[in-house]
Amino acid sequence: MESEVLAKNLVEPIEKAVTTLPEATLSALKAARDREEEGARVQFEAMLEAVEIGEKEGIPICQDTGTPTFYVRAGRDFPGMASLDDVQKGIRRAVQLATEEVPIRPNTVHPLTGKNKGDNTGKLIPWIDWSVVEGSELEVTYLPKGGGSTNMSQLTMMTPGRGLKGVKEIVLERIASMEGKPCPPTIVGVGIGGSASIAMNLAKKSLLRPVGESHQEPEIAELEEELKERANNLGVGPMGVGGKTTVLDVKIEYDYRHPASYPVAITPQCWANRRISFKITPEGEIEEVER
Amino acid sequence: MKTLKTPLDKEEVRQLRVNEPFKVTGKIFTARDAAHEKLLELEEEGEEPPFDLSAYPCFHCGPVMKKENGVWQVVSAGPTTSIRMEIFEAEFMGKFGTRIFIGKGGMGEETSEALQRHGGVYAQFTGGAGSLMAGSAEEVEEVHFLEELGVPEAIWVIKVREFGPLLVTMDSTGDSIHRDISEEVERNLKQELETL
Numbered sequence: 001m002e003s004e005v006l007a008k009n010l011v012e013p014i015e016k017a018v019t020t021l022p023e024a025t026l027s028a029l030k031a032a033r034d035r036e037e038e039g040a041r042v043q044f045e046a047m048l049e050a051v052e053i054g055e056k057e058g059i060p061i062c063q064d065t066g067t068p069t070f071y072v073r074a075g076r077d078f079p080g081m082a083s084l085d086d087v088q089k090g091i092r093r094a095v096q097l098a099t100e101e102v103p104i105r106p107n108t109v110h111p112l113t114g115k116n117k118g119d120n121t122g123k124l125i126p127w128i129d130w131s132v133v134e135g136s137e138l139e140v141t142y143l144p145k146g147g148g149s150t151n152m153s154q155l156t157m158m159t160p161g162r163g164l165k166g167v168k169e170i171v172l173e174r175i176a177s178m179e180g181k182p183c184p185p186t187i188v189g190v191g192i193g194g195s196a197s198i199a200m201n202l203a204k205k206s207l208l209r210p211v212g213e214s215h216q217e218p219e220i221a222e223l224e225e226e227l228k229e230r231a232n233n234l235g236v237g238p239m240g241v242g243g244k245t246t247v248l249d250v251k252i253e254y255d256y257r258h259p260a261s262y263p264v265a266i267t268p269q270c271w272a273n274r275r276i277s278f279k280i281t282p283e284g285e286i287e288e289v290e291r
Numbered sequence: 292m293k294t295l296k297t298p299l300d301k302e303e304v305r306q307l308r309v310n311e312p313f314k315v316t317g318k319i320f321t322a323r324d325a326a327h328e329k330l331l332e333l334e335e336e337g338e339e340p341p342f343d344l345s346a347y348p349c350f351h352c353g354p355v356m357k358k359e360n361g362v363w364q365v366v367s368a369g370p371t372t373s374i375r376m377e378i379f380e381a382e383f384m385g386k387f388g389t390r391i392f393i394g395k396g397g398m399g400e401e402t403s404e405a406l407q408r409h410g411g412v413y414a415q416f417t418g419g420a421g422s423l424m425a426g427s428a429e430e431v432e433e434v435h436f437l438e439e440l441g442v443p444e445a446i447w448v449i450k451v452r453e454f455g456p457l458l459v460t461m462d463s464t465g466d467s468i469h470r471d472i473s474e475e476v477e478r479n480l481k482q483e484l485e486t487l
Contacts, residue, residue: 019422039468042312042456043417049418050369063355063367063421103366105355105443116441148372148418150397168487173399176480179473181372181396183418234476239395239418241458242472272419 001083006090006284007097013289014098017276018060021051022218024210025187025248025273032185032238040243047238047271062272064146065104068095068126071143071208080282087138087280088128093127094120107147108268123246129201141208141277146270149182155200160262167192168227168262175231175247180240183270185248187211188231191265194242194255199263206251207269215252224250238271248273294453295391298346299355304390305410307459313414314455318432318448319393320344321352323371325444327379329436334386341435342448345388351376351395353443355421356431365428365449367421370395373413381405397460397469406463413461414452427454444455 021029029051033044054061071092074084096119099106108122120126138190156170171190191202214221227250237243248271257263279287295303297317309312320342322330330340354368373394376383380402383389390411392398395418406412416424433448460468 039310039312039423039458042458046417046420046423046456050417050423053426054367054422057426059422060355060367061422062369062419063353064369064371064419103355103357105353106441107443116443118441126336146419151372157316165487169484172480174482176476179396179470179476180415180418181374183395231484234479236472236476239415240397240472241415241460242475270419279383 001080001086001090001282001284003086003089003093003284006086006280007093009284009286010090010094011098011101013278013286014094014142014277015058015102015105016289017274018065018102018104018144019054019058020088021061021272021274022210023108024212026051028211028248029271032248036238036243036245038240040237040245043162043238045243060102060104061274062118062146062270063105064148065107065144066146066150067107068120069143069145070126071129071141071205073131073133073139075137076132077136078138078282079136080138083282086284090284091128092121095121120289129205138280139277140280141275143207143275145207146183146272149186149268149270152178152182153200153203154265155196156264157196158262158264160260162262166262167264171227171250171266172230172234174266176234176236178268179236182268183272184236185238185245185271186242186268187249187251188227188247188272189267189269190250190252190253192263193257194263195258195261198255199265200267202253202255203265203267206253207267208275209251211249211273220252224252292456297348298343299348299390301390301410304412305463307460307462308464309459309468311459312456313459314453314457316452317347317349318450318452319348319350319454321350321354321368321445321447321449323351323353324375325440326436326446327376327383329390329440330461331379331382331386333354340387341446342433345390346399347392347448348393349389350393350416354393354447356442356447363431363434364426365431368424368428369421370416370418372396373398377402384411386408393457397467403461403465406461407465412459412463415460416457424454427451475480
């Protein structure tokens with residue numbers, strides 16, 4: 001695989017990801033608009049119009065396309081396994097090309113000096129989350145998640161004695177306290193267990209699941225549903241102007257934890273829940289682009 | 292929906308009330324954290340701002356811009372989180388006379404007091420709707436401090452037609468939707484936690 005070939009091929013899916021919304025998110029927004037009135041409805045109408053213009057004109061729906069993050073699931077029998085390094089290089093190069101060509105806003109600045117590198121790359125950015133899975137495919141999801149929602153992330157190392165009730169309290173308190181800042185209605189990613197870093201990673205990864213799709217374990221799905229319903233009773237509303245829709249969904253992922261630790265990580269995703277998933281062939285071509 | 296024209300009519304701005312949606316036709320300028328800091332710094336050194344900051348709405352925004360055939364164009368320009376500018380805005384209003392601030396997420400008590408003092412409003416443009424704003428942008432008229440601050444932080448003066456919908460969420464009487472919603476959410480949260 002030639003990393004330069006892959007890079008050129010990746011610009012189009014990156015563009016599609018930032019200029020469109022997945023169907024499940026779009027229909028959830030439409031359903032929410034139909035429930036709302038006055039100021040809240042005005043917000044949904046503006047959102048839906050922005051999506052329409054983005055798609056029609058091929059321009060980013062939101063100017064904030066975040067810190068470029070890619071989730072790569074490499075099938076252990078992927079014929080191009082020997083060139084995974086080229087995938088890494090290709091993604092990095094693709095981000096530089098897309099920054100220029102789409103264009104997307106250069107968002108990577110030095111943490112201390114604030115100097116903007118201008119091409120959306122850093123030391124390890126674009127961040128690539130690798131996992132090795134069954135099968136022979138190489139699947140990638142690109143998640144352009146803005147800074148406003150990411151700034152509302154929170155990690156709590158909860159006292160284990162507070163138990164499940166404590167988890168619910170933490171999630172609801174956070175959704176209430178972040179008000180309009182993460183651009184609601186949000187999709188709230190919750191990571192429970194693991195360690196501090198694992199929990200935050202789980203919270204973000206939970207956002208990869210489409211809006212409306214529950215966790216496959218019934219107990220977790222039930223918890224997601226309860227938190228979603230309660231969150232929508234809070235009355236934050238779209239963009240924090242009040243209303244019935246505060247969240248489009250609550251997503252939970254968990255892993256086993258240390259008996260003395262009970263990490264609860266939260267990261268909300270804004271209503272402009274952009275992403276794209278696709279497969280890369282051993283030759284660096286893109287296949288089966290999904291929203 | 293009401294459309295405000297620039298240069299702004301002070302009395303018209305003073306009369307805007309919370310929950311009122313409106314649009315803007317004319318000119319707006321973008322200013323985020325670094326631009327606020329820069330303008331206030333220059334003022335302290337006795338320098339004049341690059342244009343009359345009181346005549347146009349200040350938009351909390353770091354846009355995506357593109358230069359085509361030597362001409363700047365707005366690609367996508369939604370609002371950024373306004374509360375970051377809370378440390379500047381009261382002083383900004385006092386020094387430059389700016390009366391409309393557009394952003395998202397609302398601002399705090401210091402800004403609310405300054406809005407009352409100067410007859411200003413804070414309006415929210417729907418976060419994430421950058422493409423919608425771009426659709427109303429007709430021309431990029433000026434850019435200031437681009438070299439020094441970079442594209443998102445520079446001050447862009449943009450000619451717009453029917454930019455909006457903008458929702459007044461803080462007005463010159465001291466009303467604030469953000470304050471009201473905060474209190475309501477606090478009550479609702481209490482109720483949810485009691486029934487867990």
